[in-house]
Amino acid sequence: xxxxxxxxRGWGICAFFSxxxxxxxxxxxxxxxxxxxxxxxxxxxxxxxxxxxxxxxxVTQVDKxxxxxxxxxxxxxxxxxxxxxxxxxxSTDGExxxxxxxMEVKTKSGAFNGKCIQDTCEATILLKxxxxxxxxxxxxIEIENLTPRLVTExxxxxxxxxxxxxx
Numbered sequence: 001x002x003x004x005x006x007x008x009r010g011w012g013i014c015a016f017f018s019x020x021x022x023x024x025x026x027x028x029x030x031x032x033x034x035x036x037x038x039x040x041x042x043x044x045x046x047x048x049x050x051x052x053x054x055x056x057x058x059v060t061q062v063d064k065x066x067x068x069x070x071x072x073x074x075x076x077x078x079x080x081x082x083x084x085x086x087x088x089x090x091s092t093d094g095e096x097x098x099x100x101x102x103m104e105v106k107t108k109s110g111a112f113n114g115k116c117i118q119d120t121c122e123a124t125i126l127l128k129x130x131x132x133x134x135x136x137x138x139x140x141i142e143i144e145n146l147t148p149r150l151v152t153e154x155x156x157x158x159x160x161x162x163x164x165x166x167x
Contacts (some may be wrong), residue, residue, distance in 0.1 A: 039159035045075050047155040053143040055160045059092055065130035065165040070143065070158065074105060074112065074121045078154025081106045084146035087127055092137030100146065101125055120156055130165045 038055045059066075072083060083103040090096050103125045104113050112121035133139065141160055145152060 036162040037159060039157055041157040042155055045077060045156050046151040046153050047145050047147075047158065049145050049147065049150050049152070051145065053158055055141040055143070057139040057141070057160065057162055058137075059133050059139050059162075060136050061164075062092075062133045062136055065132050066128075066162050067126060067165050068128040068131055068139075068141070069124050069161045069163070070101070070103070070127050071122055071124040071161055072103065072105075072158050073156035074123065075119055075154045075156055078105060078152070080147065080152075081108065083123075083152070083155070086144040086146055088142040088144075089128065090140040091131075091133060092139060093134035095134075097128070099127075101127070124161075127160075 036057045036059075038057060040053050040055075068089070070085075070087070081104070083105050084100070085103070086098070086100050088096065088098050103123055105121075105123050106112055112123075114121050114123040116122075127141075139162070143158060143160075
């Protein structure tokens with residue numbers, strides 16, 4: 001067998017195994033449960049008192065429960081210990097849930113809770129544990145700022161994260 005043919009065959013085998021490994025990695029990645037995340041960014045880092053935030057999350061998998069979180073990003077201009085807000089959640093099968101929340105943002109000494117990167121800190125609060133979705137559709141969530149000011153300074157944005165339970 002000529003030497004060039006042997007080398008070409010070796011590269012072909014190497015390429016084949018590389019392709020098999022790549023396909024395996026991609027398919028393994030496809031099996032992971034998807035985290036749905038939507039985010040409303042406030043370019044001026046303020047959240048208006050009457051700026052009602054609406055999130056529409058498409059739900060296709062109904063065979064497992066989800067945990068639903070609200071996360072918010074803050075700058076040092078946020079001066080309160082807590083962020084008070086109201087949530088209205090409309091499930092895909094028409095059930096409505098309403099609840100008021102207090103997100104612990106800072107300690108009494110003024111230090112931010114949560115994780116901070118440079119001048120932005122993120123806090124998270126669980127809105128609903130093990131939410132069972134009855135049928136595929138759109139989960140609708142509205143968030144209302146309950147801070148008793150016309151604008152709440154130091155809020156970079158508010159987001160909703162929906163994660164399969166157990167993750």
